[in-house]
Amino acid sequence: MPVYDLKKDLKSLIDKEESLTVLRAIKILLEKHQPDWWEEISDEERSEIKESIEEANRGEVIPHDEVMKNPKKWLSK
Numbered sequence: 001m002p003v004y005d006l007k008k009d010l011k012s013l014i015d016k017e018e019s020l021t022v023l024r025a026i027k028i029l030l031e032k033h034q035p036d037w038w039e040e041i042s043d044e045e046r047s048e049i050k051e052s053i054e055e056a057n058r059g060e061v062i063p064h065d066e067v068m069k070n071p072k073k074w075l076s077k
Helices: 003-016 020-032 043-057 064-069 071-075
Strands: none
16 A cells, blocks of 8 residues: 555544544554654764764863854865
């Protein structure tokens, strides 16, 4: 069954459902299935994020106001 048809059938069943318990169970099931964005990004992106966090923890950062003093300098790199 195509995804579109399955969604249509599920929506119809949910619209007809009167049990609050069943509706809550469906909601919990669907919410638990939401993918974690960390699992959705590439290994390279995860590595870059981890490296950035480590740099920030070591104080290797440039304050926002300092960066904004000369934006052309940063944009030209």
